[in-house]
Amino acid sequence: MTDSNTTNFAHPSIFILxxxxxxxxxxxxxxxxxxxxxxxxxxxxxxxxxxxKRESSLHRPMYYFLCMLAITDLFLPTTILPKTLSIFWFDSREIYFSACLTQMYLIYCFTVVESGIFVAMAFDRYVAICYPLRHSSILTNHLVAKIGLVVVLRGGVLALPYPILASQWPYCRTNIIPHSYCKNIAVVSLACANIHASNYYSLSVKLFVTGLDLFFIAVSYSQILRAIFSLHIKDARLKTFGTCSSHLCAILAFYIPDLFSSIMNRFDHNVPPYIFILISNVYIVVPSMLHPIIYGMRTKQIRNRLFWLFTQKRT
Structure with a gap:
């Protein structure tokens, strides 16, 4: 394995994680x-x-979006965990330059896609609660497919500048990345060039994509809460709010680690670097683990189907 930390090339053939x-x-x-x-x-x-797939009663817009979330949660941790575990278990630290850029692209692509899915799910809850009689006519399968396509295309397009910009910089100092995967800031900080374009783009995506998505989610839930509190029966209010609880828990599981990591990166420079790396790994893996647990526990139809599957196996 190449372990020298000084190189004389502009584009290394490999990086060392x-x-x-x-x-x-x-x-x-x-x-x-x-x-x-x-x-x-x-x-x-x-x-x-x-x-x-098995439960036909779940073939509705809310659950279509949940399927999109589950698929994203399968791919997002898979972009980093196999390589990270190979480093931990087999000391396999080398990663090709092209593979590193691909990993970088996929991380940010699936992260933006997942954020977009939460906006779509918030819109679904808004329509279901504020316009219950028109829900099926507004959120048709055709519209759900269009929303899904826009969410995926948005993630793919917005993530593209990360590897493109990273590939433009000369890496003439070192090819050693002090991280467990090819995070954008960890890679471009190795460049012996002015990397303001990468930094500004990364910050812009963080502010405008995450900020706008959270804004749209907040607007949706402000209208949802307004509709809930207009109900005169307490049980009806609790039942209606309960339909949103799993989505709210999933949102918190996704955004809180990201916001916590961003705040620590920008304001607390006395924290040891390994803390940031641990948080970066947790941010990728933990939401993907929690989302199916949250929806499995909080969604009655999924919970009942799970119970039926386990009881059938025992009998």
Missing amino acids: LGISGLEAAHVWISIPLCTMYVIALLGNFTILFIM
């Missing part, structure tokens, strides 16, 4: 919870998709 720098001795121990969460994420999301 250090893993969690500063915690190399604990790599095997760190891999245990990461691998466990990854396996739970895979099993949980495959189970959600299996139930959606």
